[in-house]
Amino acid sequence: MVDAIKRPGWWRGLIGAVAFGAFGFGLVIALRAISDLPLYQTEQTGYPHVIVPAITAPLGFLAGFGCFDYWLRWAAGMPTIPDDHSQHGAKSWKDYFKFNTDHKVIGVQYVVTTFIFFFLGGLMAMLIRAELAQPGTQIVEAATYNSLFSTHAVLMIFVFVIPVFAGLANYVLPLMIGAPDMAFPRLNALSFWMLPLAGILFISSFLAPGGAFDAGWTGYAPLSTGAPLGQSFFNLGVQFAGASSIATALNFLVTIITMRAPGMTFWRMPLLVWANLSTSLLVVAATPFIAGVQFMVLFDRALHTNFFQFTGGGDVISYQHIFWFYSHPAVYIMMLPGFGIVSEVISTHARKPIFGYRLMALALIGIVVLSYSVWAHHMFVAGMFSWLRVPMMITTLLIAVPTGIKIFSWLGTLYFGKIHTYSTAMLFALAFIVTFTIGGISGVMLGMVPIDIHVSDTYFIVAHIHFVLFGGSVFTIFAGVYHWFPKMTGRMYDEKLGRVHFWGTLVGTWGTFIPMHWVGMDGMPRRVADYAEQFGNWNLLISVFAFWLGAVQLVFVYNMVVSWRYGPKAGANPWRANSIEWQVSSPPPIFNFDEIPRVVGGPYEFGIPGAKHAIMAGEATTEGAEVPAGEKSTVGTG
Amino acid sequence: MYGRLPIVKMLLVTIALTVVISAVMVPINWNGQGASTAAPKIDHLLNVMIVLSAFVFSLVMVMLFYALWKFKAKPGDESDGEPIHGNTRLEIAWTLIPTIIVLFAGGYSWKVLDDIEEKSPNHMTVSVFSQQFAWSFAYPGKDYAWSEGELHVPVDKQIVFKMHALDVIHSFWVPEWRIKKDNVPGITTTATVTPDKVGTYQLVCTELCGFGHSTMRATVVVEPRAKFDKWVEGLDQKTPKPLLEAVEESTTSEPPALDAGGA
Numbered sequence: 077m078v079d080a081i082k083r084p085g086w087w088r089g090l091i092g093a094v095a096f097g098a099f100g101f102g103l104v105i106a107l108r109a110i111s112d113l114p115l116y117q118t119e120q121t122g123y124p125h126v127i128v129p130a131i132t133a134p135l136g137f138l139a140g141f142g143c144f145d146y147w148l149r150w151a152a153g154m155p156t157i158p159d160d161h162s163q164h165g166a167k168s169w170k171d172y173f174k175f176n177t178d179h180k181v182i183g184v185q186y187v188v189t190t191f192i193f194f195f196l197g198g199l200m201a202m203l204i205r206a207e208l209a210q211p212g213t214q215i216v217e218a219a220t221y222n223s224l225f226s227t228h229a230v231l232m233i234f235v236f237v238i239p240v241f242a243g244l245a246n247y248v249l250p251l252m253i254g255a256p257d258m259a260f261p262r263l264n265a266l267s268f269w270m271l272p273l274a275g276i277l278f279i280s281s282f283l284a285p286g287g288a289f290d291a292g293w294t295g296y297a298p299l300s301t302g303a304p305l306g307q308s309f310f311n312l313g314v315q316f317a318g319a320s321s322i323a324t325a326l327n328f329l330v331t332i333i334t335m336r337a338p339g340m341t342f343w344r345m346p347l348l349v350w351a352n353l354s355t356s357l358l359v360v361a362a363t364p365f366i367a368g369v370q371f372m373v374l375f376d377r378a379l380h381t382n383f384f385q386f387t388g389g390g391d392v393i394s395y396q397h398i399f400w401f402y403s404h405p406a407v408y409i410m411m412l413p414g415f416g417i418v419s420e421v422i423s424t425h426a427r428k429p430i431f432g433y434r435l436m437a438l439a440l441i442g443i444v445v446l447s448y449s450v451w452a453h454h455m456f457v458a459g460m461f462s463w464l465r466v467p468m469m470i471t472t473l474l475i476a477v478p479t480g481i482k483i484f485s486w487l488g489t490l491y492f493g494k495i496h497t498y499s500t501a502m503l504f505a506l507a508f509i510v511t512f513t514i515g516g517i518s519g520v521m522l523g524m525v526p527i528d529i530h531v532s533d534t535y536f537i538v539a540h541i542h543f544v545l546f547g548g549s550v551f552t553i554f555a556g557v558y559h560w561f562p563k564m565t566g567r568m569y570d571e572k573l574g575r576v577h578f579w580g581t582l583v584g585t586w587g588t589f590i591p592m593h594w595v596g597m598d599g600m601p602r603r604v605a606d607y608a609e610q611f612g613n614w615n616l617l618i619s620v621f622a623f624w625l626g627a628v629q630l631v632f633v634y635n636m637v638v639s640w641r642y643g644p645k646a647g648a649n650p651w652r653a654n655s656i657e658w659q660v661s662s663p664p665p666i667f668n669f670d671e672i673p674r675v676v677g678g679p680y681e682f683g684i685p686g687a688k689h690a691i692m693a694g695e696a697t698t699e700g701a702e703v704p705a706g707e708k709s710t711v712g713t714g
Numbered sequence: 715m716y717g718r719l720p721i722v723k724m725l726l727v728t729i730a731l732t733v734v735i736s737a738v739m740v741p742i743n744w745n746g747q748g749a750s751t752a753a754p755k756i757d758h759l760l761n762v763m764i765v766l767s768a769f770v771f772s773l774v775m776v777m778l779f780y781a782l783w784k785f786k787a788k789p790g791d792e793s794d795g796e797p798i799h800g801n802t803r804l805e806i807a808w809t810l811i812p813t814i815i816v817l818f819a820g821g822y823s824w825k826v827l828d829d830i831e832e833k834s835p836n837h838m839t840v841s842v843f844s845q846q847f848a849w850s851f852a853y854p855g856k857d858y859a860w861s862e863g864e865l866h867v868p869v870d871k872q873i874v875f876k877m878h879a880l881d882v883i884h885s886f887w888v889p890e891w892r893i894k895k896d897n898v899p900g901i902t903t904t905a906t907v908t909p910d911k912v913g914t915y916q917l918v919c920t921e922l923c924g925f926g927h928s929t930m931r932a933t934v935v936v937e938p939r940a941k942f943d944k945w946v947e948g949l950d951q952k953t954p955k956p957l958l959e960a961v962e963e964s965t966t967s968e969p970p971a972l973d974a975g976g977a
Contacts, residue, residue: 217925218925218926218927218928218929219925222922222924222925222927290924290925291922292922296882296883296921296922298881298882298883298899299882299883299922299923299924302881302882386899386900386901387900390900391900392883392898392899392900392901393898393901426785426795427787427793427794427795428794428795428796428797428798429797429798429799430799431798431799431800431801432799432800432801432804432805433799433800434800435800435805435809457885457894457895457896458896458898459877459895459896459897459898459901459903465827466824466827469820469823469824470817470820473816473817473819473820474813474816474817476812476816477809477812477813477816480808480812481805481808481809483774484777484808485805487774487777487778487781488800488801488804490778490781490782490785491719491781491785491798492785492795492796492798493781493785493795493796494785494786494787494791494793494794494795495781495782495785495786495787496787497782497786506778506782509774509778510774510775510778513770513771513774514771517767517770517771520763520767520816520819521760521763521767524759524763524819524820524823525823525824525827526752526755526756526759526823526826526827526830526892527756527759527760527763527823529756529892529893529894530745530756530889530892530893530894532894532920533885533887533894533920533921534920594744597744597745597746598744598745598746598889599746599889599918601887601918601919601920601928602920603922603927603928604927604928605928606928606929607928608916652792681797682794682795682797683793683794683795683796683797684797687797
């Protein structure tokens with residue numbers, strides 16, 4: 077027992093959380109006592125004796141869990157063991173519940189954790205649709221309803237879509253570039269463990285007096301600065317999710333820039349790597365803005381600063397400027413990695429090189445640059461300076477151009493290929509093109525100021541974001557999970573169940589989100605628990621499709637869980653893909669490669685006899701060596 | 715090698731599909747009834763966008779489904795596709811053409827925006843006050859006549875709304891007018907509308923403002939000038955002092971015109 081407490085792990089983590097939490101609590105009480113203040117301050121925006129422990133307890137958990145052990149020992153001058161690999165790799169399922177520095181273990185931890193939050197957020201969506209099935213108030217009252225849609229969005233955005241991409245890339249990207257791991261494995265593990273803490277903070281706000289945060293995921297001031305305690309949990313949760321995101325992005329940048337295998341020039345990187353390079357550039361520069369603005373809200377709430385308090389000289393609209401300066405790039409943070417996944421899947425299953433590879437990579441960079449200049453299109457009716465609208469409209473419309481390049485290039489990739497549609501991953505990638513085109517079209521309409529004035533803050537917006545986030549991002553996430561499932565688990569999933577899941581999801585997505593456009597244009601505002609009678613029938617239909625969409629996801633869970641345990645063994649390269657991760661065994665060896673591969677060509681050299689992307693250890697080692705005719709796809713070396 | 719593709723046929727199908735989609739979608743009155751001079755302009759812009767979008771969508775569909783039909787691998791075929799890495803002319807085309815389309819859309823929107831916001835010298839100013847979860851309105855004339863929960867305006871007269879929020883952000887939307895503007899605490903925001911149909915409409919709050927957000931509504935009555943004057947005459951409430959003070963403390967969100975010169 078004593079030994080268990082000394083070792084990093086769950087026991088020490090829990091003790092750390094309790095100890096640090098108690099310290100935070102005691103600090104507040106002691107400081108208030110010596111200041112002659114009442115010990116407990118329970119204004120709804122106050123509760124310092126809750127907020128401070130909510131900061132210290134998660135840090136205590138991380139410290140106890142072992143996230144800082146190596147660094148602390150090093151900083152204190154104590155002996156460290158640089159080549160201690162005891163925290164690396166997973167031998168049993170128990171290793172997934174430990175502080176682990178293996179990018180493959182961390183990747184799986186990310187994907188599984190984020191999918192748990194996906195289903196929690198999905199359950200909230202079901203409650204929301206149950207309430208909206210009929211006009212009037214039936215299931216939850218208005219205040220609870222506001223909490224529900226706020227937490228739904230926050231869970232989906234901050235602890236599902238953004239980190240699940242980081243998880244997939246965590247697993248795949250080092251393999252793809254021929255690296256043994258990420259550049260900073262311990263930072264990588266710390267990034268992961270901050271994530272569940274963020275999710276727990278978001279969800280535990282339901283326990284706070286006054287209920288969970290209810291100012292929407294956008295948390296506009298001054299509604300948020302005056303909201304009950306739950307809002308502070310949102311402010312803090314975003315810090316942990318944001319720190320996790322920023323650290324991971326730095327890790328990706330350094331990994332991609334410095335750890336590519338010999339011969340892997342920038343123009344030989346698979347597009348998934350390009351996509352994560354672009355995403356990381358967005359995250360490191362944009363995410364600090366939301367972290368900062370949520371601290372400003374927290375300070376307005378708890379310390380009575382006046383950033384956004386108009387009565388104290390604060391400026392209400394500046395919240396929105398700072399918030400959207402992060403949150404519009406965030407839209408691309410949630411989409412670019414998906415673009416990368418779709419490129420890999422389509423090229424592999426069409427047996428064709430990506431059409432216009434360089435323009436595809438440049439389009440990503442174009443989106444990164446443009447995305448910093450469009451944020452105020454969220455604010456056309458917000459009362460900001462009116463001359464800001466037209467330039468922001470033009471940049472917004474222009475960002476459709478690089479996005480269009482990507483759509484057309486994927487389509488071009490299909491031409492003169494050999495398209496295989498047996499894989500569920502390919503089905504999701506193809507359906508993504510269609511649904512994302514619709515989401516893009518409604519996005520262009522929203523970018524036009526006169527149309528936006530009418531449909532801003534209506535269900536048209538709800539329809540648009542779900543078309544791009546569900547029909548866009550989530551479809552690519554499914555494509556990615558199905559595509560790399562054999563690599564990650566070493567087993568094949570069931571394609572029949574995969575197809576049921578795919579068609580069910582496609583029908584559910586269209587049925588749920590298409591009619592939302594119509595009720596929005598016709599006058600139904602968003603974020604309402606109750607609405608005019610005239611929208612009743614459409615809403616009932618939307619709810620029915622939403623329940624269907626929710627139910628179909630259970631097929632996915634069943635398929636993943638059962639296939640992971642009992643699925644047939646997967647070979648190294650079931651899709652006959654070219655990139656490096658498919659040239660090692662499934663799952664890959666603990667340190668990825670016995671010998672770092674040498675990259676000798678582009679990543680998508682399908683159809684070129686003898687062309688190779690990389691030469692693995694044990695293969696012919698002279699560059700440009702003739703590969704015997706008839707052996708078109710490289711075989712994994714195991 | 716693209717000579718091998720039936721490009722003319724594909725284009726014809728795309729155009730046919732565009733015509734069908736447009737023929738179905740354009741006649742539908744998506745935004746509901748219109749009751750201001752801005753409404754037909756915005757609705758027309760929307761229809762233009764529907765046709766352009768129908769073309770883009772049809773093009774993507776035709777390209778996708780033709781490829782799926784023509785280039786689907788036969789069962790058991792394990793060979794690769796042709797090693798085509800791109801086509802510079804095609805790539806330039808699908809960069810330039812969309813750029814032209816969106817710039818056209820942007821220019822057209824700009825024009826519509828200028829049109830619907832053009833101020834007439836002969837306008838009437840009405841003040842809007844919003845607070846959790848109620849609307850009230852002050853009319854010009856002596857003593858600042860004031861109404862709660864019911865907004866009256868004369869028909870065919872340009873109204874400039876000066877909006878003030880007293881607690882959190884609210885948003886002023888009358889769907890039939892196609893006009894929406896946030897009311898922001900601490901500043902005065904402005905919206906311009908010329909109602910052109912007599913009738914009764916609903917004013918809806920579209921910015922989340924708390925638990926009463928979904929029920930924060932007001933009635934809007936558009937009526938002939940004489941009736942309106944009489945109604946204002948009959949108002950016996952004056953605008954409460956705190957509201958007037960809020961107006962004085964507010965700054966406007968409109969910056970001075972760039973050519974206004976130094977004071």
